[in-house]
Each structure stands twice: as C-alpha cells, then as structure tokens.
Amino acid sequence: MTKPAPQRKHALPTRLWHWLNAACLIGLFMSGLGISNAHPRLYWGDYGFDRADAWLHLVRFPNWMTIPGHYSLAEARLWHLLIAWPFAFGLLLFMVVSLVNHHFIRDLVTRPREWRWSAIKADIVKHLRLDFRHEGVKFNFLQKASYGAVIFILLPLMIFTGLAMSPGMDANWPWLLDIFFGRQSARSIHFLCAWTLVCFLAVHLVLVLLSGPIGQIRDMITGGT
Amino acid sequence: MKRRSLLAGAGAFLATGCSKLAETGPVSSLLSSVEDWNRGLHDLLGRRTALAREFSSEDISPVFRGNGTTDPQDAAYKAHLAANFALWRLGVTGLVSTPLSLSLDDVRALPQRTQITRHDCVEGWSAIGQWTGPQLAHILEMAGVKPEARFIIFHCADMLNGSAYYESVDLVDAFHPQTIIAHSLNGEPLPVKNGAPLRMRIERQLGYKHAKYLTGIEAVASLADVGAGKGGYWEDRTGYQWYAGI
Numbered sequence: 447m448t449k450p451a452p453q454r455k456h457a458l459p460t461r462l463w464h465w466l467n468a469a470c471l472i473g474l475f476m477s478g479l480g481i482s483n484a485h486p487r488l489y490w491g492d493y494g495f496d497r498a499d500a501w502l503h504l505v506r507f508p509n510w511m512t513i514p515g516h517y518s519l520a521e522a523r524l525w526h527l528l529i530a531w532p533f534a535f536g537l538l539l540f541m542v543v544s545l546v547n548h549h550f551i552r553d554l555v556t557r558p559r560e561w562r563w564s565a566i567k568a569d570i571v572k573h574l575r576l577d578f579r580h581e582g583v584k585f586n587f588l589q590k591a592s593y594g595a596v597i598f599i600l601l602p603l604m605i606f607t608g609l610a611m612s613p614g615m616d617a618n619w620p621w622l623l624d625i626f627f628g629r630q631s632a633r634s635i636h637f638l639c640a641w642t643l644v645c646f647l648a649v650h651l652v653l654v655l656l657s658g659p660i661g662q663i664r665d666m667i668t669g670g671t
Numbered sequence: 672m673k674r675r676s677l678l679a680g681a682g683a684f685l686a687t688g689c690s691k692l693a694e695t696g697p698v699s700s701l702l703s704s705v706e707d708w709n710r711g712l713h714d715l716l717g718r719r720t721a722l723a724r725e726f727s728s729e730d731i732s733p734v735f736r737g738n739g740t741t742d743p744q745d746a747a748y749k750a751h752l753a754a755n756f757a758l759w760r761l762g763v764t765g766l767v768s769t770p771l772s773l774s775l776d777d778v779r780a781l782p783q784r785t786q787i788t789r790h791d792c793v794e795g796w797s798a799i800g801q802w803t804g805p806q807l808a809h810i811l812e813m814a815g816v817k818p819e820a821r822f823i824i825f826h827c828a829d830m831l832n833g834s835a836y837y838e839s840v841d842l843v844d845a846f847h848p849q850t851i852i853a854h855s856l857n858g859e860p861l862p863v864k865n866g867a868p869l870r871m872r873i874e875r876q877l878g879y880k881h882a883k884y885l886t887g888i889e890a891v892a893s894l895a896d897v898g899a900g901k902g903g904y905w906e907d908r909t910g911y912q913w914y915a916g917i
Contacts, residue, residue: 476685485795492726492789495736495796510679514693515686519793520910521693524702527709527917613791614916617875618717620724629789629797 455584455670457547463540464666467601470533471643473513473525474604478640480512480522488637492628501634534605541597553584554594560587578657596646600639607636706912713916719843723874726787732798735790735856737864740829740836743884748828756868761852765824765889768815775854775868781805784851792878793911800865802853802872808846810888816842819892822902825871826887831904838882839894839902839913840873849874852885877915879905 456464486504487497494500514521544550559565569587572578580586585593609615610622610632626632654662664670692698713719743749751759756775763771785803811823823845827836844850851872854861861867866883873880880903894900899907906913 472685476682481795485792487796489796492730493732493797493799495732495792495798496734508679510683510686513686514690515683516690518909520905521690521702523793523912524705524910525693528702528705531705531708611791612713612917613723613789613875613877614713614719615716617721617723618713623724629791633795 453671455665457549458669459540459543459547460549461666461669463536466532466536467540470529470536471647473529474533475640475644476511476513477522477525477529479507480514480517481519481526482637483507483512483517484519484522488634489630490627490634491630492623494630530605530608537597537601537605554590554597556587556590556594560590573653576656578653592646592649596643600643600646603635603639604643607632607639611636703910706914709912709917710914719875720847721875723788723849726789726799728787728801730799731787731801731857735798735800735862735865736792736796737862738792738794738878740831740883741864743829743863745828745830748884751828752863752867759868759886761869761885762826762887763810763814763889764887765891766817766820767811767890768817769813771810771814773810778805778852778854778869781809784848786849786851786872786874788849788872788874790878790881793915801857802851803855803858804851804853804869804872806848807850807852807871807888808848810852811845811890814890816890820890822891822894824887824889824891824894824897825882825885826889827882828884828886834898834904836882836884836904837898838871838873838880838904839891839897840876840880844873844876847873847875875916879903879911880915 482504483506485495486506487494487500488502488504489495489499490501497503509515509517512522513525541550566587572586573588578586606622607626609619610626611629616623616629622632623629626635661670693702759775761771761773761778763773782805783803784806785801787799787801790798790800807823820842822839822841824837824839827838829836840850849872853866853870853872854868856862856865861870866881866885869885870883871881871885891897894902894913898904901907902913903911905911
C-alpha cells in the first residue's frame, strides 16, 4: 500500500493565489494612488466636486508611490484596469477552489466557542507574548478572523466599489449605487478599504517577521509539511 | 528613516519599471487591449442599451462644475456668444442621405427629452444636472444614416492647446434614448462653462465623451481619418480610453 501524500501546510492553489494577489494588490494600490492624484478629495453621496463638500482632503501622493512614476491619469487608469482582471478573477477562482478542496471549511471557519471573549483575550495575550504555536489547528482565531475579513469582506468590497464607479456598470447594475449610497460614497469606501488592506499587510508582515520569516516564506512558496 | 527610504526605493523601482515596461511592444499592446476586454465584460454583464439612473430634482448639485475648456477664446465663438448664438448652426454631415444644417430654434423645435443624470469625470468627481434637448437618434433618423456608417463624430468650436476638440461614439451609443443634444441645464440655456449653446450627453460614459460647444455631427465608416485616428481629443493625446464606460 502506498503512503498517502503528506499533507502540505499550504495547498498549491492557496500559494499561487497568495502571491498573485500580493502582486496585484501592490500594483492596484500604486496605480490607484496615481488615479487619486487627479482629484485628491473624497465625498459622500451621489455627487461631489467642490472643496466645501469634501469630507477628506488628500495629499498628493509622491511619484515613488504611484504607477506610473510620473503624473499620468490615463496610464494609471490603464494599469489599474489591467491588474483588476487577475485580481478579481484570481479571487473568484481561489474562492471556488477553496470551497472544493475544503480549505475554507477546514482552516477558516470559526467555532462558536472561539468567539467567546475569554478565548479571544487569551489569543491576544498569546500574540503579545509572541507565542505563535497553535495546537493541532492551522490558524488561531485572530488569523481566521483577519484572513476571513480580508477574503470575504475587504477584497470583494474593493471589487464592487470599483464597479460602482463605472458609469456603464451603474446603468446595468443600479443596485451597486444603492448598496454603497451613491458613486462618491463608493469611491470613498474604495479608498478606505485600500488603506485598510495596507494596514493588514503591515501587520501581516510584522507577524511573519516575528514568527520565523524564513520558514514562513519558504512554506508559502514550497508548501511546507 | 532607513526603512522609509528602502520603501521609497522599492516603490520608485516599481513605478519607473512599469513606465519602462509600458513603452515595450507587448506590454503596450496589452494595456491598449484592456479597453476591449472591459467593453466585452460590460457587454457580457449587461446591455449597452440599459438606461443610466435618472435622479429627482432634489438630487441636483447646487452648481455644475465646468472642466476642460470653460471659456473658448476663439474670435468666431466670441462673436456667436455676443449675438446670443442667433447664427449658430449645427451641421449633420458625412454618411447621411440628407445633410442638415440646424439653427438653435430648429433644435428646440424638435421633440425634447429632459433627464436628470449624474456626470462622472475621469478625474473622479461627479455632478448631477437636468439636461434638455432632442435625442440624437431623432436627428440621425431625419438625416438618414447610410448603412456603411459605423461611428458618429462630434465636432466642437473650442480649441484646446491649439487643436479642435472632438469626440466620437459608436451607433449603439448614438441611438441610445438618453443620448441627447442638450441646449439647457437645470431649465436655463447652457452656461458657457458647460458648453453653450449645445453639448452632447452620452450618459453611461465619462465626461470627456460629452462634447461641448457642438458645431457638427458627422457619420463616418472609420475613425482612422479623423484627428489622430483614436476617436477623440484626449484619446489622441493622452491615451484615455475611447470606450469610457468604466
């Protein structure tokens, strides 16, 4: 009898998507900042263009943060709309595969007892002590909650608020405007979610560095055991 | 500070890397084909004939921003403005069986459509206004578009950086019920900054498609011989997408 193939820490589709998504998010963020520079103000509601109506006045993001590395709204839009394709369809494919290969059910679904405050507190304390062991399960509660929020809330919000800014999509899917309370609100939410993802990335990188970065990165490339 | 400069270095590397990549053949053609994919996806997810949302009068923005040319300096335009556009003509030419030359009174005498719509600028801002004017479809039917025509060009009176502004749409957008030639905004004649005396409304596409200071409508078989061949002033110069539905 042949031995079953050893269970990898990260399945191949998870690893492929992880790195594809990382590259897409960096490209989308940098080209997005280039687009933001064309009109660095945010509004709520259906319309907005006046200084007085803005709820947030943004800085002009420097050239080293934008794609392309000089001011060009046309080129920034082309890059943004190009990278949006692998980003959106990569996420869709990852979701389908992760349902089929039970990644979501096995690794990301939380149990009711994990939501008890005492359990969450214990998890936070463990994190603060830089104790990243988790007994038997792949992810601890804070990981499940943050990965779940990114995959099921933040990334889909980026896609749908992005679609809501398209006048052609709005004509066909007017509910996009209803769920986000107007095009300018959708633009604001798009911006807020983008920076929330940057915050996630910062915490994610710090925790990778604190929990043995070489092993973590190796496992996310080779799959680990 | 060191980490910051490392980040800045990495960012600058990506930023300039992408700019260099964009100049190479395959990446440049990839970037230009994105427009076709987006249009294809829009066609797949919905109908190009769907109506843009129409708002109620309470939703109208207190002012409607003017952008691009907001005060044409051309002497002929200034003379028309001084004469209250009494001699302004809108030509309908090209691949039509009956070329037309319409005065503003002719335009106002046609069946009118009034719509309160949201105007989205490529820069990111939006404004809501009430527009009134005849449907382009009606005028094109009067002129009789020949079967070989595939695009409608909009010629404008304003010069931007020394070149005449123009735009174009395909026949789906030209015959769309919300595509109108507006002569009034919020119940008043169009202000100069918003395109007096006539401007296009191409709802469902970004603001640069909505040609202002409209002097002519021309039916053509191909965009190749107009301007630099990409179908519009900004398309020719900066690479804004001709299909501006996204």
